[in-house]
Amino acid sequence: MWNDRRCAGCGTRGWSPCHGCVVTLLAAGPVDVEGARKTEALLDYVGVTRDLIHSFKYGGARDLGRWFGEAMARRVSSDVDMITWVPTTARRRRERGYDQAQLLARAGGRLTQLPVRRLLRRSDADPPQTGRSATERLRGPRLVSSAVEGLRVVVIDDVVTTGTSAANAVTALLHRGALSVDVVVIARTPPPSRSRSR
């Protein structure tokens, strides 16, 4: 019921995210993923954005996927032919009951009317990023793509930190013939700044 809903950012009863939280969200600074024609992030991964994404990924707040996904859809270039996403691990999908990036892609597809296709598969059975060594995380997941000859593809993901997951997705798609690959994410982790580390 609507009455039982609470903002995933602050816990206030009502819409999630509530207006009070939305106005505090910080627009993302520049972000670049290697090989991508363009990379777009909505928000910086700080403050309430972190809370919202955490609720979306780990707290079962699936409804946030629609909210984020529709905002991301507005960043998709008009010449794109197809939407896909960076798949999460099978284990995580089982644990959560959903693949968060797939939810984002579907919401984006509904708004843009573009086809949403599962093009990428993980070719490894790695545990989730948080359980991996620093070296493994630097390499990112091994991804393979279906054939996408002559198509302009946009890849959806949740957060870009080092950018290796997204870059691996871009490489896999280009390898299978994509004409261009764009990346759109909810948030980017801002680079460490002197003012923040003080």
Ligand SMILES: [Zn+2]
């Ligand atoms: Zn709130």
